[in-house]
Amino acid sequence: MSSLADSFHSAPLDDDLRSGLESQGLQVSRVGDDDRAAADRWLDAMSRGFLDGERNDSQRAESFARSRYRRKVGVYDPQSVQPDEPVATFASWGADLTLPGGATVPMCAVSSVTVAPTHRRRGILSRVMRGELRTAVAQGFPIAGLTVSESGIYGRFGFAPAAAAATWEIATRRARWIGPEAPGRLDYVTREQGRDAAARLHERTRLASPGEIDMPGGHWDRFFGTRPDAEKAEKLRAVQYRSPDGEVDGVALYSVSENEDDWAASTANVVLLLAATDAAYAGLWRFLLSLDLIGTVRASELSVDEPLWWMIADQRAARIRIQDHQYLRILDVPATLQARTYDVDDVIALEVSDPLEIAAGTFVLSAGEEPGVDVVDDPPLGVPLVRLGVAELSAILLGGVSPVTLARAGRIETDDSHRVARVFSSTTTPRLSFWY
Ligand SMILES: CC(C)(COP(=O)(O)OP(=O)(O)OC[C@H]1O[C@@H](n2cnc3c(N)ncnc32)[C@H](O)[C@@H]1OP(=O)(O)O)[C@@H](O)C(=O)NCCC(=O)NCCS
Known part of the structure; x- marks a missing residue:
């Protein structure tokens, strides 16, 4: 584990997360890495959240042995009949995300997000997500990522799909x-x-x-x-x-x-x-x-x-379905934009808004092989300006969607979408080959 992943793994829970949940009569804690009993209950709650059955002993033992790298957070309801079984689960860990150009950036990977059907839509996920993202920022993660069960959940937290995935069904005798x-x-x-x-x-x-x-x-x-x-x-x-x-x-x-x-x-x-x-x-x-x-x-x-x-000679032998897959959420704009390389030398200004006020600001990106990002009060004159949300900036980070497309969709505002698109383009289509 890198030192960042290590320190994040055992970082204390965010104070606002704790007090916010307390105001709802709930408690939050990290599941200790060596606490088998708590890990088993956490696993059962997570499993139920994803519509799976109760775990058997072998599954519990395997999960316990293999998931130490995860920072597991549980939300507990002391009034419930089983107060040691969490009503919400959330896991995260330090991963290494590849960016255009082949460099990587440390990413806070999020998974196992569930809230019990008995406690849904009371803002529990919102509190936990905000609290854990604040901790990820405090520890120094420039970006977070996740794969999703449903597309409608994470945009409100600043996430956007940055690498799509294709499902193929190929009629083999036709393909040639x-x-x-x-x-x-x-x-x-x-x-x-x-x-x-x-x-x-x-x-x-x-x-x-x-x-x-x-x-x-x-x-x-x-x-x-x-x-x-x-x-x-x-x-x-x-x-x-x-x-x-x-x-x-x-x-x-x-x-x-x-x-x-x-x-x-x-x-x-x-x-x-x-x-x-x-x-x-x-x-x-x-x-x-x-x-x-x-x-x-x-x-x-x-x-x-x-x-x-x-x-294949017959491209129609393949039925291809495209779906949102790797979701990203920039937490630190300069650190993330500086970590990738750009195929063109150019300067653009970005006015970034953020629903959680984590990464908002005005930035000047000097793109090229050795990029630089300056935080400024006002966008400079004479360079293209892009006004966009942190979700949209996260969506274009890997070059998987063109800023021209997002401008036409009304998702970003810019005076020169084509020039901005050339800056963010990547010669390699982004991809994530598994779920996490
Ligand atoms: C998704 C889930 C974790 C949401 O938890 P929750 O505590 O009910 O979420 P919150 O109460 O914090 O909701 C926050 C906002 O997200 C919205 N929202 C929550 N779940 C949503 C969903 N599945 N689809 C669309 N919007 C959703 C809420 O309506 C609310 O909107 P608002 O801010 O406009 O009022 C919970 O429904 C769940 O466990 N689902 C099954 C497991 C799952 O799919 N997990 C996600 C894995 S990627």
Whole structure:
């Protein structure tokens, strides 16, 4: 853990959060890293919040062992019948977010956000979110991020989708491969071998995709069904791509849903595909699209600009659905904007508003390979000015949406949207390949 992640993990709870909840007759506390009993109740509450069943002992033990990296906050109602079971859960930790140019910025990753149906819509999430974001700011996180169950929740807190995800459904017999032939070889590997290869490959590839974060502990075991409490793990198949010089450059994990009416029209569900080279990418996709007895390949959390689309003769063989995925929320405008690089040298002024008054201000961005950001009282004359909310600034940070589009949508105001768009553009489409 970095020292920032470390200090955030055990930072005290925000005073206003504590007193605000007390005024509602509620209490808030951090679940101690070694407090198994409290962690079990927290897990049960979180599980119920996400419509899951009660956890069994094996699931509780695994979760406890694998989630120490999370700062877990619980809100408790002393009047309830089970006062040790939280009525709200919230988790966060320090992650590493890739920005255009390949640099990373420390990000406060948020997850496990639930409020019990018995306590919903009393402002509990709002209090916890504000309080935990204040703590993230106080500890020095320049940005926060999350993936969402519903799109309508987080805009009010300054979050916006910055990397979209595509779900593909490909009619394999129609697609016809026209991509390159990969020179390496493919082999099935055990789920454990696949997991280890995936962990290495994600570290090799994540800096090439703005929007990716380092994979939180335990997630690889979840994907590959290598946790003792995994369900239906036997359905998963892992295949690796090895280059002619023996390097494992790619791995894919998939399961098959059989079509009982027509065996030759079964579906392969791609859980993940990681490729560190273009050859591995081509080799693995071609393999998946040519599986016998498979009529459809489904894959999600893909980029909205996949090379695969240009590797099939019939693009209409792919039905593609696009969805908001990686949500970001800038907390410190200068630190975040300075952390990415810009392909053009230009100067623009930004007037940023913030519903939570965390990151508001007027800034001058000198874009380029070594960018600078100045905090100013008034925007200087003679440079394009953008007036926007912190959510919109977070949305354009990775280059996933153009300021021209947001200006046309009435989401930002600027006297030169095209010049601003050139500043924020990225030659690599942002992507986040998993949920967290
Ligand atoms: C989402 C959830 C945490 C909200 O908690 P809550 O304590 O009821 O939220 P609050 O009372 O603080 O609501 C704050 C605002 O958000 C709005 N809001 C809350 N949940 C919303 C939702 N699901 N969709 C749209 N708006 C929502 C409220 O109406 C309120 O609006 P207002 O400020 O205009 O009055 C809770 O409904 C829940 O646990 N849902 C199921 C699990 C889930 O989806 N969690 C999110 C995971 S990403």
